[in-house]
Amino acid sequence: MQDHKDEIRHIVAQIGEVEIDKVGDETHFSNDLGIDSLRALELMVALEDKFKIRVPEEQLGRFTSVNNLTELVIELQAPGAVSSAA
Amino acid sequence: MSKRVVITGLGILSPVGIGREAFWTSLINGQTGIKPITLFDTSELACKTAAEISDFDPRVVLPGMKTGMLYRTAQLSCAAAKLGLDDAGIELDAATKPRIGVMIGNTLGVMQSYSEFYRGTLERGYLAASPLDFANTIAITVAGYVSVMFGVSSFNCVISSGELSSLNAINYGASFVRRGKADMVLAGGVEVLSLESYLLNYLPKFLSGSTPGQREFCMPFGKERNGTVLGEAGAFVLLEDYEHAVARGANIYAELRGFGVSFDSHAFVESAPRSKGLTRAISLAAKRSGLLPEDIDYVSASANSSVVKDKAEADAIRNVFGSTTDRLHINAIKSMTGESFSASAGVQVCASALALREGVIPPTLNGYEQDPECNIPLFSESREVKIKSALISASAVTGLAGALVLSTPQ
Numbered sequence A: 001m002q003d004h005k006d007e008i009r010h011i012v013a014q015i016g017e018v019e020i021d022k023v024g025d026e027t028h029f030s031n032d033l034g035i036d037s038l039r040a041l042e043l044m045v046a047l048e049d050k051f052k053i054r055v056p057e058e059q060l061g062r063f064t065s066v067n068n069l070t071e072l073v074i075e076l077q078a079p080g081a082v083s084s085a086a
Numbered sequence B: 001m002s003k004r005v006v007i008t009g010l011g012i013l014s015p016v017g018i019g020r021e022a023f024w025t026s027l028i029n030g031q032t033g034i035k036p037i038t039l040f041d042t043s044e045l046a047c048k049t050a051a052e053i054s055d056f057d058p059r060v061v062l063p064g065m066k067t068g069m070l071y072r073t074a075q076l077s078c079a080a081a082k083l084g085l086d087d088a089g090i091e092l093d094a095a096t097k098p099r100i101g102v103m104i105g106n107t108l109g110v111m112q113s114y115s116e117f118y119r120g121t122l123e124r125g126y127l128a129a130s131p132l133d134f135a136n137t138i139a140i141t142v143a144g145y146v147s148v149m150f151g152v153s154s155f156n157c158v159i160s161s162g163e164l165s166s167l168n169a170i171n172y173g174a175s176f177v178r179r180g181k182a183d184m185v186l187a188g189g190v191e192v193l194s195l196e197s198y199l200l201n202y203l204p205k206f207l208s209g210s211t212p213g214q215r216e217f218c219m220p221f222g223k224e225r226n227g228t229v230l231g232e233a234g235a236f237v238l239l240e241d242y243e244h245a246v247a248r249g250a251n252i253y254a255e256l257r258g259f260g261v262s263f264d265s266h267a268f269v270e271s272a273p274r275s276k277g278l279t280r281a282i283s284l285a286a287k288r289s290g291l292l293p294e295d296i297d298y299v300s301a302s303a304n305s306s307v308v309k310d311k312a313e314a315d316a317i318r319n320v321f322g323s324t325t326d327r328l329h330i331n332a333i334k335s336m337t338g339e340s341f342s343a344s345a346g347v348q349v350c351a352s353a354l355a356l357r358e359g360v361i362p363p364t365l366n367g368y369e370q371d372p373e374c375n376i377p378l379f380s381e382s383r384e385v386k387i388k389s390a391l392i393s394a395s396a397v398t399g400l401a402g403a404l405v406l407s408t409p410q
Helices: A002-016 A029-033 A037-051 A057-062 A066-077 B020-028 B072-088 B111-124 B131-135 B141-150 B162-178 B195-202 B242-247 B276-288 B307-327 B341-358
Strands: B005-014 B034-036 B049-051 B100-105 B156-159 B184-191 B233-241 B254-263 B298-300 B329-331 B389-395 B400-407
Touching: A002 A029, A002 A037, A002 A066, A037 A057, A037 A066, A037 B131, A057 A066, B005 B020, B005 B072, B005 B162, B005 B184, B005 B242, B005 B341, B020 B341, B072 B141, B072 B184, B072 B233, B100 B141, B100 B162, B100 B341, B111 B131, B111 B195, B141 B156, B156 B162, B162 B184, B162 B233, B162 B254, B162 B341, B162 B389, B162 B400, B184 B341, B233 B242, B233 B341, B254 B276, B254 B341, B276 B307, B276 B389, B276 B400, B298 B341, B307 B389, B341 B389, B341 B400
Parallel strands: B100 B156, B100 B184, B298 B329, B298 B389
Antiparallel strands: B005 B233, B005 B254, B034 B049, B184 B233, B254 B400, B389 B400
């Protein structure tokens, strides 16, 4: 889980164009980092590519913090997850 | 009643300098921005030089803004907007933001990002496509990103008309101010160098040195000119309602006086007189300015070392100004800045606004023999001379031609 979290933190920093130490577990993407809807989509594509998953659009509302994304990625990687592209 | 429109800010990033002061210092000292190309590989091309903005770092001009994933055209566009707003001393707040519009001339801006996006999509599949990169393939985002980054929301628009783009954008942008639809408009042009846009000019042999054995040299109105040298730039002016500018104590560079545009549908007919379209555009601009041709002191020519267009422009100037041509101050700054296509007239407008304010006219960088067929007076050192009115001309190979008259406000 920590590996996932570190990977996600790195991706968020890169796409959000912020220093990695500004991205805490509960830092809010929109309110604290200025990540807008277009960048959230960019984040979705990057996560799909990195973790070999397919994120259903209705899950975009969970793109708010590293903790929430980590949880989502683990769910989608679980065997039998309907959205898994692996 | 129609409002008067003035220029109160300059946002310029050019191959001879970033920002008004660096740009102006280079121009009046005759320093060229043409140098070996570094933005892409030229090893398989006969041409090796262009006027690049080699020291552009968006993080320096736009600190704290998220511009890292924008394509270079949009980065330059946002940077030119920032410099223009700062130069004009505009405070962006709830009152000003809805009253500022964005009108940008750009033609080839997404060419490189479009190519890269679809190359990647074809190789990796559409599900791997980057949404941010997709936004970089849409032409309107050159203006849209400016609106988003600065929160200016009156309107935004992109005008694509080649070398005429900047003049058309300034004229169209000014019409919003004249009618009271906006207090201020960021208007001008932007164009960047890329391998894709370079090949567009290289393959039809529009570029100097593209034929083996030719010397690669930008020499507007020169006897041995054999094509142009490309450049890149972001060149915006802040247009403002005159009363609004006076009320806030703004520094006014110049007033927009007259604009003329013409299209010569015979531009591709070999035997047709090439100067017809530009002659008409210059005449219209002078007439609409309310000035007589003899009231215009300075002409900023669009000559870019093109065999056909330079001659046509010299003829057009003489057609309009007749016997008074020889008392005009005429220069061709593309001898230093290169041909930056959609941005080029914007660069000329910025230089002309500074010439009006500073009382100095930059030279045409020479070192070559003038073509006797281009029978207009040129000079090779900066001139200190107080001028009252400047005419900026622009013409495109497609037959489009335009001219704009600026004056010191009275």
